[in-house]
Amino acid sequence: MAADWESRAKAKRDAVLNLIPAEWRLKDIPSREExxxxxxxxxxxxxxxxEVEITETDAVGLADKIAAGKWSAVEVxxxxxxxxxxxxxxxxxxxxxxxxxxxxxxxxxxxxxxQHKKTIGPLHGVPVSLKDQFHVRGVETTMGYVGWIGTFEGVPNDPRRASFESEMVRELRNLGAVLYCKTSVPHTLMSGETVNNIIGYTWNPKNRYLAAGGSxxxxxxxxxxxxxxxGFGTDIGGSIRIPAAFNGLYGIRPTSGRLPYEGMANSMDGQNSILSVVGPLATSARTLRLLTRSVLSQQPWLYDPLVVDMPWRDAEEQAIYEIIKSTSSKGRLSFGVLKTDGTVNPQPPVQRAIAMVAEALEKAGHKVIEWKPPSxxxxxxxxxxxxxxxxxxxxHGAFALSGEPISLQIKSSYGDKPKEEYTAxxxxxxxxxxxxxxxxxxDYWNSTAEETGTGRPVDxxxxxxxxxxxxxxxxxxYYGYSLWVNGLDYTSVVVPVTTADKSLDQYAEGYVPISDLDKKTxxxxxxxxxxxxxxSLQIVGRKFTEEKMLAIAEYVGGLLGK
Structure with a gap:
């Protein structure tokens, strides 16, 4: 069995590499030490x-250039x-x-x-990448499982394998997006590191000693x-925000029911207490806005029974811009700052980033208060x-299809075999x-209106x-800093802040950890x-505040020079 899964994984891995044209193959790949x-x-x-100019233009710029006829969809x-x-x-x-x-x-x-001298939609010719949970016609979905190779979600001879597409894929095509690749995930999806037995480990390109995040x-x-x-990822415990943060990107975890999830592969399908949500990651905040607004223009609530009938709300976004322009004390924005959750303290670079953002906001005239929430x-x-x-x-059923081993990152949560199921x-x-x-x-969030001086709770x-x-x-x-957002089903946007600096980012001498998990950290x-x-950091808003939080993320990014 071991030889079988290994050979299947290698064949799949080689097949992906063989789809790269010979002229694009790298002869020598340096080690991370080099x-x-x-x-x-x-x-x-x-x-x-x-190619450099094109690929270092964000999606908004690409859409504009293509619509103006300056770049073709093919060359992009x-x-x-x-x-x-x-x-x-x-x-x-x-x-x-x-x-x-x-x-x-x-x-x-x-x-x-x-022929028509116009585009077919706001994403006309814009390449969009997809996490390997999305089903794309004529393309396999393995979700990192060796046992899913050559099947539809582990089911052999299922006719949907070659023809089925996820709802959002259909919508992206309608919008003019060009789909060209699907990206790696940890098998099961349940890890902040991306590793599986097909492609191995996905490394952080900025620092190949570190993880790229997951899922x-x-x-x-x-x-x-x-x-x-x-591109689009999903998030049930941080799986959009973690990779966005680790790679210096913007990313949004919307409230469940805002964007369509219909027809996507998943783990533990039917677990409805905490829903996985789909959302974009990108090099700019305005790209998140473009992608989110474009998908909502397709009225996904007509095709996904779990999506709320809530078109893009310009007024919510505009309200933030008006506050930022205002000179009155009640017109400023206000923020709670959580320095620690009391279980694990952030490492020094993250602590410095929190201080940087708080200082930038206060300097710009906004109110910052200490966040002291329920546990x-x-x-x-x-x-x-x-x-x-x-x-x-x-x-475990998915792993049993091939007999492949479970990565250590997943074994820590699920063990070597199934355990007793929860009762109703x-x-x-x-x-x-x-x-x-x-x-x-x-109730706590509402109570902060007394501290902000704006007449509103924190933004x-x-x-x-x-x-x-x-x-x-x-x-x-430790996943506590991402999981609380999923538990409350809040909207959260990741904003890149700075880079770690060995000369600045050191623990205080004699630092005493506050817990066993903090000691590990x-x-x-x-x-x-x-x-x-x-x-990077996240800025968390209340439920269904996507327009508001995207506007805030773009503004904060601007304050930081991002």
Whole structure:
């Protein structure tokens, strides 16, 4: 059995590499000791000047250039295919390549533009990458499982394998997007590191000693190397925000029911206490806005029964701009700042980033208060329970299809074999606990109106997304900073802040950890290894505040020079 899964995994891995044209293959790939950072000038050396210009333009700029007839969809698509191919060879970030189909799609878009002198939609000719949960016609979905190779979600001979597409894929095609690759995930999706037995480990391109994040780790790494201007991931415990943060990107975790999830592969399908949500990652905040607004223009609530009938709301976005322009004290924005959740303190680079953002906002005239919410530990406990409702039956069943081993990152949550399943009464009790905590947090948020001086509760909460700038392999031990957002179903946007600096980012001498988990986090920190790594934060808003939080993220990014 071992030889069988290994040979199947190798065949799949080789098949992906063989789809990269010979002229795009790298002869020598340096070790991380030889080249820690493969972003910027390193990857640029393998591209032409026009390819660099195209791939370092964000999606809004690409859409504008293509609509003006300055760039063709084909030349833009080829440039991103080339850069994506390089990215995969450097950090293992792709599960599926369909460059030829993408170029044919781009040519059809160019033909339409030539005939009608207009675009077919706001994403006309813009390449969009997808996490390997999305089903794309004619393209396999393995979700990192060897046992899913050659099947439809592990089911052999299922007729949907070659023809089925996820709802959002249909919508993206309608909008004119060019789909060209699917990106790597940790098998099961349940990890902040991306590792599986097909492609191995997905490395952080800014610092190849570190993780690219997970579970949308391939998206984070690919976009971090500018092999994509923007793409879509999913988030049930931080899986959009973690890769966005680790790779210095913008990313949004919307409230569940805002964007369509219909027809996507998943783990533990039917667990409805804490829903996984889909959202974009990108190199700019305005790209997140473009992608989110474009998808909503397709009225996804007509095609996905779980999507709320809520079109893009210009008024919500405009209200933020008006506040920013205002000179009155009641017109300023206000923020809560969470320096620690009391279980694990952020590592020094993350602590410095929190101070930087708070200082920038105060200097710009906005109100910043200390965030003292109800216990996050209680929220985190509820979320983790939902992951094991079935005792691990679903994920262990997927591993059993091939007999492949479970990565250490996944084994820590699911063990070597399934455990006892939750009863209906236990699930109901968990749901009640979740609702009570959500109400407590809502009441606390409302109470902050007394402190802000704006007549409103805080507009957002600034906090770490993880205690690390990026995790070291097999050392992602604490998810509390991302999980509380999922438990409350809040909207959260990641904003890049700075990079780690070994001369600035040191623990205080004699530092005493506040818990066993904090001790692990402290011991995992190495200022030399982390030097130069991206450091990002999340700004959390209340439910269904996507327009508001995207406007705030763009504004804060501007204050930071991002």
């Amino acid at each position: 080249q820690k950072d493969v972003t910027g000038s390193y990857i640029q050396q393998f591209l032409t000047e026009p 698509t080829k440039a991103f295919c080339h850069r994506a191919a390089l990215a995969h060879q450097l950090v293992n970030c792709l599960h599926e390549i369909f460059f030829e189909a993408a170029i044919l799609s781009a040519q059809a878009l160019d033909d339409y533009y030539a 949308s780790g391939g998206e984070g790494a690919l976009i971090g190397l500018k092999g994509s201007p923007g 996050h530990r209680r929220i985190v406990d509820v979320v983790i329970k939902t992951w094991i409702y079935d005792g691990g039956k679903d994920v 009464s236990q699930i109901a009790a968990t749901n009640i606990a979740k609702r009570k905590i959500q109400k407590e947090y809502m 957002g909460v600034i906090c770490a997304l993880a205690p690390y700038p990026a995790a070291r392999p097999e050392k992602y031990d 402290f011991e995992a920190y190495d200022a030399e290894i982390y030097d130069g790594a991206h450091v």
